[in-house]
Amino acid sequence: MLKTNKERLVMQSVQGKIHSPLASNPYRVNRDGIAEVLPATGGITYNVQIGDSCMKWVGDHVEPGVSIKNDNTGENGALMLLSCIGNEAKVVSGEAKGAKGYVTGMHGGIDHVLIYFKEEDMEKMAIGDSILVKAHGQGLGLEDHSDVKCMNIDPSLFDKLGIKENEEGMLEVPVVTEIPAYLMGSGIGSPTAFSGDYDIMTGDEEANKEFGIDQLRFGDLVLLRDCDNTNGRQYLKGSVSVGIVVHSDCVKAGHGPGITVIMSSKVSKIKGIKTENANIAYYLGVK
Template identity: 40%
Template sequence: MSETLSWNFDELVEMAVTGRVSQPALRRGGYTPWPDGVGVMLPGMSGIVYNARVGDRAFGWAADHVEPGVSIANADERADFALHYLTCIGNEAEVTTGLAKGARGIVTGEHARLLVDFEPEVLEEMTVGDTVQIRTRGRGLRLEGHPDIEFKKTSPALAEAFGLRVEDGRVICPVAMELPARIMGSGAELNAEFVDQDLMSGDRELMAELGIDQMRLGDLIGIRDVDHRFGRSYRKGWTAICLCIHGDSVMTGHGPGILTLITGPAEQLDFEIDPGANIARTLGIQSAATSGEVS
């Protein structure tokens, strides 16, 4: 018999933080080497991306670490840390300056900056430097009766959209695909509340064999035998539920970005495959008819 979920939503503080739409930047020289040593110069992080949106493919772009939608940051370091640590996936965002003032969006990821989705017509009116305010809510989230399961970067809206169910004391989450722990790369050394971890996509034959090259931005991802409580480490008998937040990379040890959302012991946390487990669908960000991707 499935257990009724009970959350501590009424305990969560809602607080405003702001950032500005960031300008893309490149290092002098500009070239990034593929694993075979060939150097390329590609667009990717920061700014306003008009044609890559949550629900679209993660692989196949002529780009490096492409971030869907709008990337925002705060120039003050401590304020930027607050922007990162307090903001959760699914939080509401609002443009507070410029031609798009008053337009609302939704937080869809956290990379070197915060990633926010807006409708295409809003992007046309936004400019680099516009201020975006986020109503943060989700830090301190708990699923009552399951104290060993930790939620990271999860807003109440996302918690309700997961489609979680509890059977025989185990929380089960639908995910679009499973990743083997052995392919997880850059970002293992960083705490899971601050930034993502890339899967290592350099072995293209393996990506195709496992179906990983079909991953979409916004897919929910399951990983077994990893403990994401304090950084990201290999540990038998632990599980993580994650989110694909940026596109593939040409850099060695890098690939699509996988952001931690839930972690816990495997006897209490598990996942099942549902190809439609993507936040573009579950959070109503874009329809399948609009994107041509999510089904």
């Protein structure tokens, strides 16, 4: 197991409420210029969960499970920044009070934190119920690999990934596929990768098949080639990042499955190992 600084990481509470879907404009203009009316972000998405395909849904930026937000802008910024994939989440109000789940991603733009709960718990939930997250993971570092930056992942989940150092000193990380930098779209240029996500563009069907994008699932680990996320999001030849699929495919140009990054290096220090079950649903034991 890799040596980390997890024993020195701070765990704090952050909190939000289940956020209703919004529809000030009923239409979403797709990449062919056609207006569509579709379900999208927010709310309790009962029939979409981590481990499911993120490509088949008749929707746009669909978020699996439960989507939460804080009405206070500053507090929501902390919710987005400090929450990490794999953090424990607990319902603290409403009929489902006491139910526990896991953070599965942070969706930038709409600024939602996404959470997995069991189906029977979601049936008891309502818009406006409060959910507390035990935020733990930002600042995670690898003691013997200072050239690799970690972010957005609970240290307990990180340990479960089974990342190994090979004889060449590279970190071998389980992933389902590798994505070239030229397919990364919405979110490029953001000043930090420690909050939110950015999208794989899916307008080219041949590329979707070539790189296995058409087979992606919510919660899949993917390697991003020549993508530097150590600070902001940019193209950098030789850099490598690893992220997790957090929201569904999209109809808009420049958009697609959202990726929250969990590791990044400006040099080719990370090697992807193709692994069929490289999905957080498997590592969290919920599928």
